[in-house]
Amino acid sequence: MRGRAKFDPDIPRKKRHDYWGIVIEAPDAHALARFYAELLGWEIASQSEDGAALLPFDGVGYLGIQQADDYVAPAWPTREGEQQMMMHLDFEVTDLNAAVAHARELGAVEADFQPQDNVRVMLDPAGHPFCLYQDE
Numbered sequence: 001m002r003g004r005a006k007f008d009p010d011i012p013r014k015k016r017h018d019y020w021g022i023v024i025e026a027p028d029a030h031a032l033a034r035f036y037a038e039l040l041g042w043e044i045a046s047q048s049e050d051g052a053a054l055l056p057f058d059g060v061g062y063l064g065i066q067q068a069d070d071y072v073a074p075a076w077p078t079r080e081g082e083q084q085m086m087m088h089l090d091f092e093v094t095d096l097n098a099a100v101a102h103a104r105e106l107g108a109v110e111a112d113f114q115p116q117d118n119v120r121v122m123l124d125p126a127g128h129p130f131c132l133y134q135d136e
């Protein structure tokens with residue numbers, strides 16, 4: 001992409017300017033940031049009244065949580081006339097049952113509709129679908 005720093009493995013990650021991220025909305029951005037930080041073992045790198053950003057301990061991606069007071073949770077699976085899912089997050093795990101149990105402990109719920117045996121569709125505390133999957 002023009003205007004973007006080129007990857008240089010000799011420059012420490014936090015000094016590079018090559019981050020990319022996904023931003024989702026929530027009615028309580030700080031609470032959802034804590035949920036994903038605990039779920040993924042990531043750090044909450046920044047917080048403001050408008051939201052928070054989480055960073056993994058390697059790589060250049062981040063997850064942003066943006067405060068949205070008028071947030072409406074998406075329907076899963078899609079139902080006509082209801083808020084549509086714009087995207088969802090996928091996380092590969094090595095022990096699907098343990099990952100599901102951990103997500104539930106933190107406040108996630110399993111969606112009623114589960115389309116694949118090696119995938120669990122979960123709903124985070126704000127209602128965003130996310131998938132935990134184990135490679136077959």
